[in-house]
Amino acid sequence: MSQAADPVKVVKQEVGKAAADRVRSHSIVGLGTGSTTAYAVQFIGDRLKRGELEDVVGIPTSFQAEVLAKQYGIPLATLDAVERIDVAIDGADEVDPQKNLIKGGGAAHTREKVVDAAAESFVVVVDSGKLVSRLGESFLLPVEVIPMALAPVTRAIANLGGTAELRMGVKKAGPVITDQGNLVLDVKFDQIADPGELERALNNIPGVLENGLFVGVADIVLVGEIVDGQPRV
Numbered sequence: 001m002s003q004a005a006d007p008v009k010v011v012k013q014e015v016g017k018a019a020a021d022r023v024r025s026h027s028i029v030g031l032g033t034g035s036t037t038a039y040a041v042q043f044i045g046d047r048l049k050r051g052e053l054e055d056v057v058g059i060p061t062s063f064q065a066e067v068l069a070k071q072y073g074i075p076l077a078t079l080d081a082v083e084r085i086d087v088a089i090d091g092a093d094e095v096d097p098q099k100n101l102i103k104g105g106g107a108a109h110t111r112e113k114v115v116d117a118a119a120e121s122f123v124v125v126v127d128s129g130k131l132v133s134r135l136g137e138s139f140l141l142p143v144e145v146i147p148m149a150l151a152p153v154t155r156a157i158a159n160l161g162g163t164a165e166l167r168m169g170v171k172k173a174g175p176v177i178t179d180q181g182n183l184v185l186d187v188k189f190d191q192i193a194d195p196g197e198l199e200r201a202l203n204n205i206p207g208v209l210e211n212g213l214f215v216g217v218a219d220i221v222l223v224g225e226i227v228d229g230q231p232r233v
């Protein structure tokens with residue numbers, strides 16, 4: 001018996017493919033993290049294999065992105081080895097009408113911000129369920145914290161009006177540990193009135209490495225949705 005394809009998965013595939021189609025030969029590509037970007041990585045690999053693309057180098061934003069890129073045959077480099085990133089492709093957890101983002105659902109937002117912000121063009125790949133009128137509406141804000149600073153950072157976040165919860169891993173056996181060996185706090189704010197100001201205020205707390213607000217970083221947002229039963233970007 002055949003099973004109907006999961007519509008969210010189909011949309012993620014389409015939007016990942018649309019982003020991969022934008023990659024040109026002889027380019028350096030930031031490879032984001034998450035299930036949507038994973039399809040973009042797969043399609044870039046397919047295009048390389050078919051000979052449609054040549055001389056593409058990827059800069060991974062996480063261990064996950066590195067493993068996937070290797071699996072799909074994309075040559076990799078580090079930031080010290082390149083002078084520019086032409087395009088970065090990455091997912092998001094929320095996107096507001098100004099193309100500001102919340103990222104970090106996969107605990108990779110610190111490296112993602114380094115790579116995405118360095119790119120000439122940062123292309124965001126999302127399904128329409130990620131679009132919000134105000135950031136923080138449906139997703140908690142991830143904040144990466146150095147472990148020894150967990151208590152003072154939690155108090156400082158409370159002083160900014162946020163309620164922080166330590167992100168736990170599968171089956172709550174222990175906390176999620178980032179690629180940098182740090183912890184993640186998921187923070188609820190009643191409202192995020194000024195994302196840029198909050199981004200700076202959080203990063204100003206000693207012990208915070210980076211938060212998941214990406215303000216003024218995205219250039220293009222590719223949105224996938226189902227229209228009349230068909231996936232569309």
Ligand code: 5RP
Pocket residue numbers: 032033034035036037090091092093102103104105106107108109112
């Ligand atoms: C990882 C991220 C991801 O890009 C974000 O969580 C979106 O992931 P997905 O495409 O699986 O919904 O920010 O830190």
